[in-house]
Amino acid sequence: MEFASTIFIYTFCLFLSYHFLVKILKPIVVNNNNDDDEENPKLPPGKMGWPYLGETLQLYSQHDPNLFFATRKKSYGDVFKTSILGCPCVMLASPDAARFVLVTAAHLFKPTYPKTKEMLIGKSALFFHQGDYHSRLKKLVHASLSPHRRLRHLTPRIQSLALSSLHSLVASSAVVSTFHELKKYSFDVAVLAVFGEVVDGRCKRELSRNYGIVEKGYNSFPNRIPGTAYHGAVSARKRLGEIVREIIIITRDRRNKEKKSSSSVEKEGLLGQLLDFKDGEGGTLTDEEIADNIIGVVFAARDTTASVLTWVLKFLADDHNLLQAVKAEQIAIYEANEGGGECLTWGQIRNMPLTYRVIMESLRMASIISFTFREAVADVEYKGYLIPKGWKVMPLFRNIHHSPEFFPDPQKFDPSRFEVPPRPNTFMPFGNGSHACPGNELAKLEVLIFLHHLLTNFRWEVAGKANGVQYSPFPVPLEGLPARFWKEPLSSSTPLKHSCNPF
Numbered sequence: 001m002e003f004a005s006t007i008f009i010y011t012f013c014l015f016l017s018y019h020f021l022v023k024i025l026k027p028i029v030v031n032n033n034n035d036d037d038e039e040n041p042k043l044p045p046g047k048m049g050w051p052y053l054g055e056t057l058q059l060y061s062q063h064d065p066n067l068f069f070a071t072r073k074k075s076y077g078d079v080f081k082t083s084i085l086g087c088p089c090v091m092l093a094s095p096d097a098a099r100f101v102l103v104t105a106a107h108l109f110k111p112t113y114p115k116t117k118e119m120l121i122g123k124s125a126l127f128f129h130q131g132d133y134h135s136r137l138k139k140l141v142h143a144s145l146s147p148h149r150r151l152r153h154l155t156p157r158i159q160s161l162a163l164s165s166l167h168s169l170v171a172s173s174a175v176v177s178t179f180h181e182l183k184k185y186s187f188d189v190a191v192l193a194v195f196g197e198v199v200d201g202r203c204k205r206e207l208s209r210n211y212g213i214v215e216k217g218y219n220s221f222p223n224r225i226p227g228t229a230y231h232g233a234v235s236a237r238k239r240l241g242e243i244v245r246e247i248i249i250i251t252r253d254r255r256n257k258e259k260k261s262s263s264s265v266e267k268e269g270l271l272g273q274l275l276d277f278k279d280g281e282g283g284t285l286t287d288e289e290i291a292d293n294i295i296g297v298v299f300a301a302r303d304t305t306a307s308v309l310t311w312v313l314k315f316l317a318d319d320h321n322l323l324q325a326v327k328a329e330q331i332a333i334y335e336a337n338e339g340g341g342e343c344l345t346w347g348q349i350r351n352m353p354l355t356y357r358v359i360m361e362s363l364r365m366a367s368i369i370s371f372t373f374r375e376a377v378a379d380v381e382y383k384g385y386l387i388p389k390g391w392k393v394m395p396l397f398r399n400i401h402h403s404p405e406f407f408p409d410p411q412k413f414d415p416s417r418f419e420v421p422p423r424p425n426t427f428m429p430f431g432n433g434s435h436a437c438p439g440n441e442l443a444k445l446e447v448l449i450f451l452h453h454l455l456t457n458f459r460w461e462v463a464g465k466a467n468g469v470q471y472s473p474f475p476v477p478l479e480g481l482p483a484r485f486w487k488e489p490l491s492s493s494t495p496l497k498h499s500c501n502p503f
């Protein structure tokens, strides 16, 4: 749609005078190399720092990288330049600028990741692509995560996973790292969404073990020295590819035996959709392309969702009155379900207004994807500034989410601010445009389900008073929020009787 309308606008403009084009469409015109100084756009303000190093040391010497962006925004405004790790960058700290890069002029900016990271996910994963290949794959990922077609059917299974996770959290009365434990839950949900019912317990354990190793190496120094975290991650990524290819073969065999040529999305999840993929000429995906995409989606789903859920538990633990109000909302549903004897319904999950606002406010406060990267594929002009071809651009989501202009008193945790929708393009926890997160509904669903069961049958207490943030690489409460969990049912009456009760 965006692409078609851009083509239309460009064609239309050919009929108009040069001056009209320059004056009216100036913000989205690729630099025209006009020699006239008045007309020539200039680089944005800001410092490029030292040769090669740029401002890398300044960025990494601050405990909170967002301070680096916030101080420069104060000095230079919403659009400023810097240089990080040898890459010249333009930082964008306004909703309009972020929309320009991610939506209106998205065709002028491509996704960009270091090759060493791309290797650990898989070069064919949709994150790294744009155009036809990206949009076809994105449609499949969307379909496999669509709320009405797919997620509502997954609800009972996700409830079982939430309960199972809560029971293992209370199995020992020890203090645990909440983030670390919740990663197991978000991993299980991601595996369910991606593989449906096709993986057994052994496979899942192997996947989980190797994901853990890839994750450790993902943010370490890339090298080929055996014994290092990065080297270990490369080997673990190879094993992940082998496991997924094994699952692909088993799934194809089963289809052959059942004489089925295509999938049932419930049974095979995203994997089934990828196996059925056909491009315009009837071409299919290779097993490697399927594996890269499967591995990429699980990677994108796990730590992000666990991080947000950890923040929700922290914010609730910090505010007793809010906790009681959210609990009351959940208890009303619990009682309507015969004291938890019935599974949560889709309708009930979609009608938890206060709990939902707490999740929205946690997404804003924590802004776990603080920014994203793109690279200009041509010289681009934005509001009189030149973004040269090859430069990185970084829409700064967190700075926008923490701007008092859009979110008054931004450091205050206040779910009531979401009683009215935020102004357009000011709230982008899941990104914007063609690369926006296809898993956002699943993430919210699994957090809502987990909270319902936690608040109605369990309790938790944060250990220690340390208030701080740790980047791993997403911001999480210090040490992953050490806490103790225990069972405290509202009533000892009716046990859960549906398949969502695994016990």
Ligand code: HEM
Binding pocket: 126, 127, 128, 138, 141, 145, 190, 193, 296, 297, 298, 300, 301, 302, 304, 305, 308, 368, 369, 372, 373, 428, 429, 430, 431, 432, 434, 435, 436, 437, 438, 439, 440, 442, 443
């Ligand atoms: C609270 C949890 C989550 C947050 C905050 C989050 C955030 C984001 C953001 C900001 C982007 C866009 C990045 C960019 O534009 O460069 C993104 C992309 C993506 N996310 Fe999520 N995400 C979450 C959960 C999930 C889940 C549960 C899944 C899958 C089940 C998922 C799959 C993806 C994929 C595949 C992409 C790449 C899309 C593309 O390139 O077209 N995410 N996510």
